[in-house]
Amino acid sequence: MRILITGANGMLGSVLSKKLKGHEVFAYSRAELDITNRVEIKHTLKDIDPQVIIHAAAYTNVEQSEVDPDKAYLVNVIGTQNLVDACVGNNVLFVYISSTGIYGTKKVNSPYNEFDEALPTTIHHKSKLEAEKVVINHLNKFLIIRTGWLFGGSIQKEKNFVFKRYLEASSKKKIYSDPNQIGNPTYVEDLVDQINLLIDKQHYGIFNCVNNAVNVTRLDYVQKIISLFELDCQVEAAPKGIFKRVAPVSSNESAENKKLDFLGVNIMGDWQESLQRYVKLVRSKEV
Numbered sequence: 054m055r056i057l058i059t060g061a062n063g064m065l066g067s068v069l070s071k072k073l074k075g076h077e078v079f080a081y082s083r084a085e086l087d088i089t090n091r092v093e094i095k096h097t098l099k100d101i102d103p104q105v106i107i108h109a110a111a112y113t114n115v116e117q118s119e120v121d122p123d124k125a126y127l128v129n130v131i132g133t134q135n136l137v138d139a140c141v142g143n144n145v146l147f148v149y150i151s152s153t154g155i156y157g158t159k160k161v162n163s164p165y166n167e168f169d170e171a172l173p174t175t176i177h178h179k180s181k182l183e184a185e186k187v188v189i190n191h192l193n194k195f196l197i198i199r200t201g202w203l204f205g206g207s208i209q210k211e212k213n214f215v216f217k218r219y220l221e222a223s224s225k226k227k228i229y230s231d232p233n234q235i236g237n238p239t240y241v242e243d244l245v246d247q248i249n250l251l252i253d254k255q256h257y258g259i260f261n262c263v264n265n266a267v268n269v270t271r272l273d274y275v276q277k278i279i280s281l282f283e284l285d286c287q288v289e290a291a292p293k294g295i296f297k298r299v300a301p302v303s304s305n306e307s308a309e310n311k312k313l314d315f316l317g318v319n320i321m322g323d324w325q326e327s328l329q330r331y332v333k334l335v336r337s338k339e340v
């Protein structure tokens with residue numbers, strides 16, 4: 054299949070670009086294809102005539118989106134609209150990468166599923182939900198993938214939470230992490246396999262796609278990262294106020310893959326096992 058990938062320089066996009074072997078992949082970084090450039094989008098899609106578009110480009114700075122909402126809406130909503138408009142009338146499968154952060158704050162400590170209403174609380178997550186609506190309202194062949202707390206890929210990527218914690222703990226005896234926010238640390242390699250399976254099996258619609266994690270806090274996550282790197286550093290619960298955020302991010306970004314389970318196609322494994330595989334790669338300098 055001819056697959057076009059946006060955001061190819063990002064944490065997810067770069068792994069998608071490498072891993073979707075067996076397909077004819079056309080991967081574009083921002084420098085090669087800016088999704089806010091409507092004319093460029095139109096020409097590229099006409100030239101490539103893709104059968105699948107995996108749209109992994111986004112403005113992902115949650116904090117900065119509160120300060121500059123126009124930037125978030127321009128890239129995330131209008132950028133998606135530009136791609137969608139160029140697909141209308143073509144028989145292309147559009148895969149949009151969204152976030153479990155869109156569910157908001159209604160549930161306190163139980164995971165969100167696809168039948169929960171999305172009530173986002175931050176500009177970033179509002180922009181992600183608006184983009185979902187653009188896809189749903191204009192296309193009939195789409196996959197919306199709601200994921201969260203991604204890790205993996207090159208250690209140089211800005212969004213690489215795992216490697217950043219490794220660097221921090223390498224130079225300190227004690228670090229802090231948030232004991233109040235829960236979510237599902239999710240390995241990009243697993244996510245790519247899951248997306249590939251959904252495409253192969255011709256499933257369409259909205260899917261939560263996260264690694265299996267029950268009531269896992271950022272503190273649990275960072276403790277596990279540091280223990281897998283075998284660093285001599287204590288990870289303690291951050292006192293209130295240490296991680297002051299501009300964005301009112303939900304303290305519950307956790308989710309379950311209910312629809313994948315119903316359909317018998319959930320191949321997302323346990324987060325700790327996936328994290329172990331990734332840390333092993335980082336330690337052997339393979340990424």
Ligand SMILES: NC(=O)C1=CN([C@@H]2O[C@H](COP(=O)(O)OP(=O)(O)OC[C@H]3O[C@@H](n4cnc5c(N)ncnc54)[C@H](OP(=O)(O)O)[C@@H]3O)[C@@H](O)[C@H]2O)C=CC1
Nearest residue numbers: 060062063064065083087088110111113152200201202203
């Ligand atoms: N990281 C996470 O924990 C989560 C991510 N997601 C979603 O997954 C997807 C991938 O995110 P992730 O890889 O982690 O994030 P990254 O920030 O690593 O990647 C996003 C990529 O989008 C590119 N981009 C930004 N603006 C434009 C533009 N105008 N035109 C083209 N490309 C652009 C960036 O380019 P450049 O490199 O030049 O800045 C970057 O490479 C996104 O849709 C994100 O919302 C969802 C939930 C959690």
Ligand SMILES: Cc1cn([C@H]2C[C@H](O)[C@@H](COP(=O)(O)OP(=O)(O)O[C@H]3O[C@@H](C)C(=O)[C@@H](O)[C@H]3O)O2)c(=O)[nH]c1=O
Nearest residue numbers: 113115152154201202203214229230231234271272296
């Ligand atoms: C630095 C640090 C942060 N934290 C906490 C504070 C804060 O809640 C959070 C910040 O991490 P991030 O910057 O990765 O968080 P954030 O940008 O909010 O991460 C997100 O990415 C976007 C794209 C999404 O869609 C979200 O759903 C989410 O997965 O982690 C720790 O617990 N320990 C630490 O050492």
